[in-house]
Amino acid sequence: MPKYWLMKSEADVYSIDDLRRDGRTLWDGVRNYQARNNMKEMKEGDLVLYYHSRQSPSAVTGLARVVRESYPDPTQFDPGHKYFDEKSSEEDPRWWLVDIEFVRAFDHPVGLPDIKARSDLSEMVLVRNSRLSVQPVLEQEFQTVLKMAGEAMP
């Protein structure tokens, strides 16, 4: 059985349409341990709610799927890169990432206010801990958000 997750990006940095264009991407640049640990838990085939933060309203805008399980984030080893981490090493990498692929963009994104308005979504990590950029989602929560978007299960 696949597990369910939510990943955040700012639309002007990397939007669901950017992911559609690229087909797949590596989720680099995560420098938060909790988010990293969540990516280490991901398995191929897990489904991801794609979320645009820092827009009005912030919203779940589509779906993605995990296509490669965690491996070291290459940007941490590149001294010229903004995500370079001098305290990490190839022998003992600190930061890990996964590859995801585009599944679909929603015709009707599900806004954060609508999510917050639902009592059956009040325990979502998105509601509880707004700062975590890679977070687990319960199957029930995933299905509820899909239904709110007017989408069927992939």
Place this chain on the structure above:
DNA sequence: GCCAACGTTGGC
């Protein structure tokens, strides 16, 4: 753009 909430760093 502001700022509250949160996570991280580093002095002690």
Place this chain on the structure above:
DNA sequence: GCCAACGTTGGC
């Protein structure tokens, strides 16, 4: 190991 200072995230 505590906690003040600092940096970042993201809702509004």
